[in-house]
Amino acid sequence: MRLWSTISTITDADAGKRFAFEVRSLGIPVSRWQYDIEPAGDGCVVVESTWDKRPGWFRAPSSLVTGVWQREDKNRANIAATLQRLKARAERP
Template identity: 35%
Template sequence: MQRQWTVEESVVIDAQPERVYEAVADPRRMGEWSPEVFVVWVRGRRVVPGLTFVGFNRIGPRMWFTNCRVTEAVPGKAFAFRVTSFGIPVAVWGYRIDEAGDGSTRLTEHWEDLRRDSRGAGFVSLLGKVFTGVPADGRADVNRQGMRTTLAGIKTALER
């Protein structure tokens, strides 16, 4: 099987783009929807590029944390952040927000694995497997399933 370096999934939500953005651009809320993230500690209040946060994650009994820096924060349009481990780039995660008509919004979650492009990529891949139990070549599949769960949770929360 060839390793996947990017994954994205989308869902249409019966909510305005601004409301969808407010939900996904608050990293503290990710624990409400994600099957992997259980809590986020944000260093600051305003969600702007440069804001940093730490995500605490788990799969089964395995737990780890990630250091994140917001790279894009455009209200009603996009939110993204870069993940590092021991100062080594790991991934970019983000959301694109597009009007879908009739007052609804298409929300696309995307992920890009950065471990192919950086020094120390092999070390970070090994650490990823040790901490998460997921080998680097299986991460895309785990993320795709997690995205589906996350997007379904966001949709349910915003359509209540």
């Protein structure tokens, strides 16, 4: 397992509508994560989005540290897992 540190800053916190944060490492922008919540019937739909904000020159060194070379594929899998856990938690009695 590889460990590294990042700093996350919440940029949006609009209850029931949006939650978002920006991630930095060593003062360098890494990503933005955003959760948009929209009413749907008697529940809601949550859309999770992410943007890779790493400068081109920082991608290879950061991939060496994290061990993740296919960041888009990894994020897609992580988004699916997060949304599944969020749904299970929200629907729990």
